[in-house]
Amino acid sequence: MEKTVLNFSECTLALLDKKFNLSQILKCEILENWLNQDAEISSFEKQLLxxxxxxxxxxxxxxxxxxxxxxxxxxxxxxxxxxxxxCNFFAGRYFSGIVHEIELHGKPDGMIASGFREPEQPYFCFQEYKKSMEQKGDPAGQCLAAMLVAQEMNEHQTAIYGCHVIGADWYFMLLQGKEYIITPAYVATRDDIFDIFRILKALKQIIIGMLE
Structure with a gap:
């Protein structure tokens, strides 16, 4: 009998593609707009980075x-x-949802959601792993599983943003309907750190715009 309950930690891209008929794409205008959106980085922020x-x-x-x-x-x-x-950034908060009659549940490492003291509608999901050599499971799959639940919670009214990190490598993600996209790695030990920070600041602007 097919399993009807899945923890995020069990999910891989291959499993999600098969169960939910998802497709990974290579180009997405919404993602490109996000990645290229301007966001000022102050000299103080550069020093901290x-x-x-x-x-x-x-x-x-x-x-x-x-x-x-x-x-x-x-x-x-x-x-x-x-x-x-x-809205706020939340870490390790449990949430769940039904996607195509399958319950997905778990505690993503982070999410940005509406709500102040507790998350309500999630718009961004985050998953972290120390480094690829110690990887347990599929961080992209786990992040995408959380994004699928977020999409259901938002009644498919908006694209869902995501990111998974393996060591110094940051991969940004976007889900819309049955299509998702994952960027090549932004490497935080290089000058990419400023792009990572700018992209995350742009995300704040995007989410605030959703809530207005």
Missing amino acids: HRIQHKLILNVHDWNETELIQNFIGPVFAFVDYTTKR
């Missing part, structure tokens, strides 16, 4: 997942500052 990048370069091969989150990923999201009265 250089400081945590230096720590990343020295430690990325040795940090465990918690250390990577606390020393690098967490500060990056904190510098962007998604906290408003109408």
Whole structure:
């Protein structure tokens, strides 16, 4: 009998493609607009990014997942500052939903959602892994599973944004209907760190625009 309940941690891209008839695409105007959207980075923010990048370069091969989150990923999201009265960044919050009669559930490493003290409607899902050599499961698949639930919660009214990180490599994602796209890696130990930060700041503008 086909399993009708799946934890995000069980999900791979291959499994999701098969169960939900999804297609990975190579071009998407919404994604391109997001990746190319302007967002100012102040000189102070650049200094902060250089400081945590230096720590990343020295430690990325040795940090465990918690250390990577606390020393690098967490500060990056904190510098962007998604906290408003109408939305916030949440970490490790359980949520679930029914997608094509299959229940998907779990605790993504992070999400940006409407709501202040607790998440309501998620618009962005995030998954982190220390490094590829210690990878357990499929971080892209786990992130996409959470994005599928977010899409159902939003009644397919908006594209869902996502990102998964493996060590220093950041991959941005977008889901719309049955199509999804994953960018090549942005490498945080290089100058890509400024693009990563700009893209995350642009995401804040996009989500605030959704809530207006």
